[in-house]
Amino acid sequence: MLYATTTPAAKRAAFRERLATGELLSLPGAFNPLSARLIQDKGFDGVYISGAVISADLGLPDIGLTTLTEVATRARQIARMTDLPAIVDADTGFGEPMNVARTVQELEDAGVAGLHIEDQINPKRCGHLDGKAVVDEATAIKRIRAAVSGRRDPNLLIMARTDIRAIDGMTAATDRAKALVDAGADAIFPEAMADLAEFEAMRAAVDVPILANMTEFGKSELFTTRQLADIGVNIVIYPVSLLRIAMGAAERGLDVLRSEGTLEPVVAEMQHRARLYELLDYEGYNAFDSSVFNFTVAR
Numbered sequence: 001m002l003y004a005t006t007t008p009a010a011k012r013a014a015f016r017e018r019l020a021t022g023e024l025l026s027l028p029g030a031f032n033p034l035s036a037r038l039i040q041d042k043g044f045d046g047v048y049i050s051g052a053v054i055s056a057d058l059g060l061p062d063i064g065l066t067t068l069t070e071v072a073t074r075a076r077q078i079a080r081m082t083d084l085p086a087i088v089d090a091d092t093g094f095g096e097p098m099n100v101a102r103t104v105q106e107l108e109d110a111g112v113a114g115l116h117i118e119d120q121i122n123p124k125r126c127g128h129l130d131g132k133a134v135v136d137e138a139t140a141i142k143r144i145r146a147a148v149s150g151r152r153d154p155n156l157l158i159m160a161r162t163d164i165r166a167i168d169g170m171t172a173a174t175d176r177a178k179a180l181v182d183a184g185a186d187a188i189f190p191e192a193m194a195d196l197a198e199f200e201a202m203r204a205a206v207d208v209p210i211l212a213n214m215t216e217f218g219k220s221e222l223f224t225t226r227q228l229a230d231i232g233v234n235i236v237i238y239p240v241s242l243l244r245i246a247m248g249a250a251e252r253g254l255d256v257l258r259s260e261g262t263l264e265p266v267v268a269e270m271q272h273r274a275r276l277y278e279l280l281d282y283e284g285y286n287a288f289d290s291s292v293f294n295f296t297v298a299r
């Protein structure tokens, strides 16, 4: 009932323990708090909170228009609804190194288990678009150092994302990743890897956990969890997938309503009211309610 009961500190500690096993942890992107519950119910290891989804949800493109306040608010709403650890996309950290440190504290207060800061210039753009640019190594390092110094819970996972592969190639990407690990990054998110061999090269270059971004319609092929686990990837995210699935279904439903004047043909595809109530734990609220109202006080 209400929010999940696992504390942010416990989620962070549990996430660190799971990561230390070396197994592949699978994190679908929650496009709202309710979908975080579904992700937990289906037995995934964590939830991802995507910057692209937060932007799209507001009707905006993913080009650095969202504010720290918007991202932290959404992260808090999603993270508190699940016992799973949540990893949030902090884009470029919302400013200069001092701002990055504050971003980390705000997101830590929002209850996430980890976050990633990328090395794109401001304003950033989706990592799978062409025409990106990255900052120099010294600036990228400053962002990660600032992030690490901002954190108060040592278990908050600070992940460095590098977008340099699409600009300067794979050697630049492994060099940048090593420098970011030396700067204190707990994990590496190598953006827009072209194939499995590139993930393998990244795996060989650093000895911290690495993340694979299995976003659809992007620069990477969609590898299976088996393929990614076999080469030692530690975290896989499906950042925008649930939003794409839901929006695809919504579009098809609206077309049916428009053409047939009824949604009857698509009712079977809808989540049933009973299932929604199960996810929302109506039962729990009923029990709470009756315990309040059936309460008798001895005089």
Ligand SMILES: C[C@](O)(C(=O)O)[C@H](CC(=O)O)C(=O)O
Pocket: 049, 050, 051, 052, 053, 062, 089, 125, 126, 127, 128, 213, 215, 216, 218, 239, 240
């Ligand atoms: C992971 C990502 O940063 C996100 O915001 O979810 C995006 C995903 C996408 O646009 O498909 C990205 O830059 O890869």
Ligand SMILES: [Mg+2]
Pocket: 050, 051, 052, 062, 089, 091, 126, 127
């Ligand atoms: Mg993003």
